[in-house]
Amino acid sequence: MVVATIDISPFANPAAHDDAARARAAADWDRAMSDVGFAVVAGHGVAPEVVGALRSAAHEFFERSAEAKAAYCHGPYGNPLGGYTGIGTEAVSRTRDTHGGDGGRSAGASAAAPPDLVESFIFKPASPAAAPTCLDKPASTYHSELLRVLGCLHQLTAAALSLPADYFERFYSPHAEVSLRLAYYPALSASEQASSAVRYGEHTDYTGFTLLSQDESDLGEEGA
Incomplete structure (x- = not known):
């Protein structure tokens, strides 16, 4: 492929x-x-400086103590306010409908699938819950740039399908509802490494295109 x-x-x-x-x-x-x-x-x-500023801010936040990060937990993963979700909390392979909850399991998903070994912060610019100061401006700038890129992809897709250039705009309004998800994969304990849990389970995203930022410095085993 x-x-x-x-x-x-x-x-x-x-x-x-x-x-x-x-x-x-x-x-x-x-x-x-x-x-x-x-x-x-x-x-x-998207300027490298915009990406770099958000990556630095995300590291600053995720490297805080568990107690400090928990102050930004506003409810279960997928709640309308966004915010922080700790490691071992969500299990996205369990469901497509509630995105990590207990109901609406997708076909073939295991009810016993262990929680994912990932931390998350969902940034929603219109959320009344305040974001960490270190993330606020970098995430807002990055979110705005990604909305611009998303708009380009919608126009590109419309052109590929011979549709009007603005065809997809109505499905993504208001733009403030488009979320930015920051995923952090901390070092694992020996027991976590030996478990059957995965970093992020198989799942189906639910809002059209998902834009992922590659970390050029993270080569994993290739860099060993």
């Missing part, structure tokens, strides 16, 4: 490209989504 890299700059920076370039990008996107279902996105225009 070959994962295509799609240059979306004809949509991210339309003034610098013509309709022919947009048509080529749309054809590439159509093939990638039809054949594989995901792709590496290039030419999005």
Whole structure:
């Protein structure tokens, strides 16, 4: 399986490209989504400084004590306020409907699936619950940039499907409801490493496109 890299700059920076370039990008996107279902996105225009600022802020938050992070837990994972979820709490393979809860298990999911070995912070810009000061501005900036990229992908998809350019906008309004999820994978204890739990279980996302930021410095076993 070959994962295509799609240059979306004809949509991210339309003034610098013509309709022919947009048509080529749309054809590439159509093939990638039809054949594989995901792709590496290039030419999005998100500045490395924006990504770096959020990554630094996220590390600052997740490296706090468990008690300090728990102050930002506003309810079960998936609650409307967002906030922090501790390690060993959610189990996304159990359900598609409640995203880690106890009800609505998806077909084939094990009721006994252990909780995932991941910590999360869900940033919602319109949430009345305050975000940690270290995350507030970097997350807001990054969230805004990702909404812009999401808009480019919607236009790209519309072009691939011969739909009006603004076709998908109505399904993503208001934009404030689009969440930013920060996932943190801390070092595991010996018992956690020996368990059957996974870092993040198999699941189905539920809001159209999911945009993932690759950590170029995290090579895992490849860097050993």
